[in-house]
Amino acid sequence: NAGVTQTPKFQVLKTGQSMTLQCAQDMNHNSMYWYRQDPGMGLRLIYYSASEGTTDKGEVPNGYNVSRLNKREFSLRLESAAPSQTSVYFCASTQGTSGDTQYFGPGTRLTVL
Amino acid sequence: AQSVTQLDSQVPVFEEAPVELRCNYSSSVSVYLFWYVQYPNQGLQLLLKYLSGSTLVKGINGFEAEFNKSQTSFHLRKPSVHISDTAEYFCAVSQRGSARQLTFGSGTQLTVLP
Numbered sequence: 001n002a003g004v005t006q007t008p009k010f011q012v013l014k015t016g017q018s019m020t021l022q023c024a025q026d027m028n029h030n031s032m033y034w035y036r037q038d039p040g041m042g043l044r045l046i047y048y049s050a051s052e053g054t055t056d057k058g059e060v061p062n063g064y065n066v067s068r069l070n071k072r073e074f075s076l077r078l079e080s081a082a083p084s085q086t087s088v089y090f091c092a093s094t095q096g097t098s099g100d101t102q103y104f105g106p107g108t109r110l111t112v113l
Numbered sequence: 114a115q116s117v118t119q120l121d122s123q124v125p126v127f128e129e130a131p132v133e134l135r136c137n138y139s140s141s142v143s144v145y146l147f148w149y150v151q152y153p154n155q156g157l158q159l160l161l162k163y164l165s166g167s168t169l170v171k172g173i174n175g176f177e178a179e180f181n182k183s184q185t186s187f188h189l190r191k192p193s194v195h196i197s198d199t200a201e202y203f204c205a206v207s208q209r210g211s212a213r214q215l216t217f218g219s220g221t222q223l224t225v226l227p
């Protein structure tokens with residue numbers, strides 16, 4: 001049982017380049033999330049998908065887009081990377097009912113030069 | 114809107130000593146409360162959560178937390194820590210009835226010293 005998987009694990013981009021972070025879960029969860037983690041700031045929600053076919057903005061959506069490709073997969077795209085997007089990105093999933101535990105992937109460490 | 118404050122960014126403690134990591138929250142509605150742990154270079158995993166019922170919640174690895182509604186706190190405790198407890202700990206809150214989103218605190222780095 002793999003849980004939540006993320007690719008790639010590490011990535012270095014130049015300012016202005018684009019890339020897509022991939023996330024997949026095998027727990028048949030309805031809801032999926034993208035967070036970024038910066039030192040001293042905890043985790044901040046970028047986008048989430050409450051169910052297949054829906055996406056909503058979180059706390060820090062600017063500069064990002066998402067796609068809920070199917071129930072398993074939720075991707076995060078940076079169209080034109082900026083140094084301020086240097087961060088560790090985590091994907092998470094949950095069944096989606098009240099009080100559910102969120103299950104996290106191992107993270108993607110992104111550096112934008 | 115809701116918010117979470119973790120009062121200590123770093124907590125050093127000697128092995129086998131007790132530890133308390135403090136968490137206060139603010140919300141205009143009833144909430145669920147969570148503690149997650151992040152070991153170096155890993156994702157977060159759930160330690161424990163409070164949904165309802167007994168205000169003392171027991172989690173994995175000997176941790177427990179107490180929900181105090183009047184003080185809007187959810188402090189995490191362990192009576193005797195081990196080197197392997199060295200990690201970052203995050204308190205989080207979600208609203209009852211709309212529990213799809215978590216709001217995280219800024220984290221507390223627990224370092225257990227030999």
